Amino acid sequence: MVAAVPTPKYEVKDLSLASMGQKRIEWAAREMPVIKQIRERFAAEKPFAGIRLVACSHITTETANLAITLQAGGVDALLIASNPLSTQDDVAACLVSDYGIPVYAIKGEDNETYHRHVQIALDHKPNIIIDDGSDVVATLIKERQNQLSDIIGTTEETTTGIVRLQAMFNDGVLSFPAMNVNDAETKHFFDNRYGTGQSTLDGIFRATNVLLAGKAVVVAGYGWCGKGVAMRAKGLGANVIVTEINPVRAIEAAMDGFRVMPMIKAAAEGDVFVTLTGNKHVIRAEHFEVMKDGAMVSNAGHFDLEIDLQALGAKATGVKDARNFTQEYSMSNGKSIVVLGEGRLINLAAAEGHPSAVMDMSFANQALACEYLVKNQGNLEAKVHSIPEEIDRNIAALKLKGMGIEIDTLTEDQIEYINSWTVGT
CATH class of the missing domain: 3.40.50.1480 (Adenosylhomocysteinase-like)
Structure with missing residues (x-):
């Protein structure tokens, strides 16, 4: 007690x-x-x-x-x-x-x-x-x-x-x-990749109960958080698309087996979107215009600015709560766009982090x-x-x-070897 x-x-x-x-x-x-x-x-x-x-x-x-x-x-x-x-x-x-x-x-x-x-x-x-x-x-x-x-x-x-x-x-x-x-290595290697990877999808599932297998999941940003979400979504059978502004990360995503393209192209293909960039308006007006009917948009970045909700609201003819933490925007073109967790951190808005x-x-x-x-x-x-x-x-x-895991330690001979320039092969 x-x-x-x-x-x-x-x-x-x-x-x-x-x-x-x-x-x-x-x-x-x-x-x-x-x-x-x-x-x-x-x-x-x-x-x-x-x-x-x-x-x-x-x-x-x-x-x-x-x-x-x-x-x-x-x-x-x-x-x-x-x-x-x-x-x-x-x-x-x-x-x-x-x-x-x-x-x-x-x-x-x-x-x-x-x-x-x-x-x-x-x-x-x-x-x-x-x-x-x-x-x-x-x-x-x-x-x-x-x-x-x-x-x-x-x-x-x-x-x-x-x-x-x-x-x-x-x-x-x-x-x-x-x-x-x-x-810190013990933060971003694990928290960002494994924590965000699992909890983001957990939040999406709790908000929607959607099946990811076979769907196109667009991951905006391929930092450690984006890597985690892309990896977990792929493991669940999703067709993962990555968008990036950094050419090195874009190459990495491509070599990890993901399709890489600009958001304007990905917007037309995606079923589920996750932003993880730390920047503002990664998904904005021109992207909403080309999205599929029923496309689901979510954010796993810290602030809710990654999705331009003001632009979406301006284009919508109406908004309704479809489920807890799930809002459906009706568009003038007859389609609908679903926003999860009000554009805030989906893993904490709809799940437990x-x-x-x-x-x-x-x-x-x-x-x-x-x-x-x-x-x-x-x-x-x-x-x-x-x-x-x-x-x-x-x-x-x-x-x-x-x-309960043990690892090796260097022997005295190994320590001497890695600290010496005179000892060759």
Whole structure:
């Protein structure tokens, strides 16, 4: 049983959902052995004593396990949602009532509420920000200059957020260090490829119950997330088409066995579309015009700008809810286009997000990146930093240990060989 704690200020849907949230948080923890090992160490060492932290993240069972781990390390944390449709209301309720962690997140909250929650997060006067898309950091820099001196650093694990942070650095407004969790090997190789690959299709299935076998699935963007979705869709018998702007990735997709073409051509062939680019208006007016009747459009990028819903709405003669998280737009040409999850992250809007086994490594990176910022306070440049290799390898080693897998180590002779230029073949 979790010990009773004072109830903090909060905005969640219903505290009576907490008992279900607790069961689900515990279920997720079963496949998060790395976070468990880190939590045990944090509880003993208290690396965050006296530190205030704000996390703008998807309020899921996995995020809950990260928050509980940081709390064990002594942090004073406050959580807000990073996406209006990604909150799991029972988890939010549990964090408030059972762990005493202030949470401001309700599934389906409007944009006004979301931005108000960002302000509430900054009212917490954080020393560390865990961001998902860099909205909190951007708001801080634009509107809360007086709080910049309080910031030790920030961590970010989305491609969108890293692009924004780099733009802040280029513009000379990033005045504190930012840890690029997104590009850690133990994050993007696994979370992006296997997590996004599985959970995106899970969201599509829950929203539509569609059979992918034999259908043309258009994957926009062949980064690690796109690779994951393309791989899983192919495994289910789909005819996968990839669209890209990067010639190297386009070649890679072609050599992986996928057809590659511009979106304007793919739009006429696709049955199901998934955008994973981190950019805006990847699917837009000219693409909607040539789509098949009943084409399904979804997004797995962080923000809902990848699909130009405003252009679609302007062309539509009517919109109706066909199923949960499924809206059908009737077009003037007699066809219909189906939008899943309101164009937001389909894996979190209609499903539960990534499996906990992969988020175990992603959130281990978040936890250890926060610890790294605290330990190196005052010694890091105000720029975007890669996760140190030793942290990445430590997480991989902890994951292998949790999976019960052993690997080889170099012999002394092998170490000497790879470090010598005098020894030839």
